[in-house]
Amino acid sequence: MKAETSFGKTTNWLLLGMGALERLRLWPLCARRRLSVRTHLERTGSALTSICFIESGVVSSLETGDVRDPIEVGVVGREGMIGTAAIANLIPQRDAFVQIEGEALFIEIGDFQDCVRSSVNLRMYLSRYIQAQMVQISLAASAGVRASVQQRLARKLLMYRDRTDTDDLALTHESMSLMLGVRRASITHAVHNLEASAFIRAQRGMITIRDRPGLEAYCGRFYGVAEARYTEIMGTTPQPARLHMRA
Numbered sequence: 001m002k003a004e005t006s007f008g009k010t011t012n013w014l015l016l017g018m019g020a021l022e023r024l025r026l027w028p029l030c031a032r033r034r035l036s037v038r039t040h041l042e043r044t045g046s047a048l049t050s051i052c053f054i055e056s057g058v059v060s061s062l063e064t065g066d067v068r069d070p071i072e073v074g075v076v077g078r079e080g081m082i083g084t085a086a087i088a089n090l091i092p093q094r095d096a097f098v099q100i101e102g103e104a105l106f107i108e109i110g111d112f113q114d115c116v117r118s119s120v121n122l123r124m125y126l127s128r129y130i131q132a133q134m135v136q137i138s139l140a141a142s143a144g145v146r147a148s149v150q151q152r153l154a155r156k157l158l159m160y161r162d163r164t165d166t167d168d169l170a171l172t173h174e175s176m177s178l179m180l181g182v183r184r185a186s187i188t189h190a191v192h193n194l195e196a197s198a199f200i201r202a203q204r205g206m207i208t209i210r211d212r213p214g215l216e217a218y219c220g221r222f223y224g225v226a227e228a229r230y231t232e233i234m235g236t237t238p239q240p241a242r243l244h245m246r247a
Contacts (some may be wrong), residue, residue: 019230051083057102
């Protein structure tokens with residue numbers, strides 16, 4: 001039996017926002033699992049065995065390409081899922097890497113694809129999510145060219161904060177270097193400057209946001225656009241309260 005009980009609860013916005021019939025079709029197929037830090041949920045060029053709807057934690061979407069080190073091009077949390085390539089029966093072209101631990105609802109790939117094939121509404125809904133993802137990736141590319149390293153770091157900290165509901169983010173200099181694709185020395189400099197401005201407090205393995213409004217103002221136009229467009233594309237974002245569903 002794949003569903004944990006006859007009653008389910010989730011904080012995933014995709015599941016909360018989809019039609020009741022589509023949600024109830026998927027729910028009995030879900031199995032909740034922990035997401036451990038530094039775990040890969042998908043690999044470039046490797047066939048998927050399952051997809052997952054994130055409930056907590058943060059997953060990096062990494063571009064590996066032909067460069068020496070991967071770089072984060074997208075962030076996925078409770079607003080999304082990992083495994084969108086499965087919607088069109090494709091092979092992933094990016095890595096998905098757990099940056100902050102959490103939980104997710106996993107569905108075996110065959111079961112998920114059966115649901116997608118049998119429901120036009122589900123295909124259309126998840127296609128909208130893919131568009132929202134592409135918006136985030138394109139805006140990340142824009143920020144990578146136009147924003148300073150400090151602004152890019154501030155933007156990412158806010159994006160991680162949105163997905164964790166806590167001001168305390170378990171991030172190391174190594175993980176932040178991966179997020180931005182810059183040397184650790186550049187991260188150290190950016191962290192020190194943001195801390196000097198009283199936006200954050202840095203401790204070993206932890207970044208605490210002290211002044212969110214100030215951090216948003218510092219980011220300027222580089223934060224908030226992707227978030228607003230997600231709501232426009234997906235519709236009104238559900239409140240992240242627990243939803244009880246009868247399977």
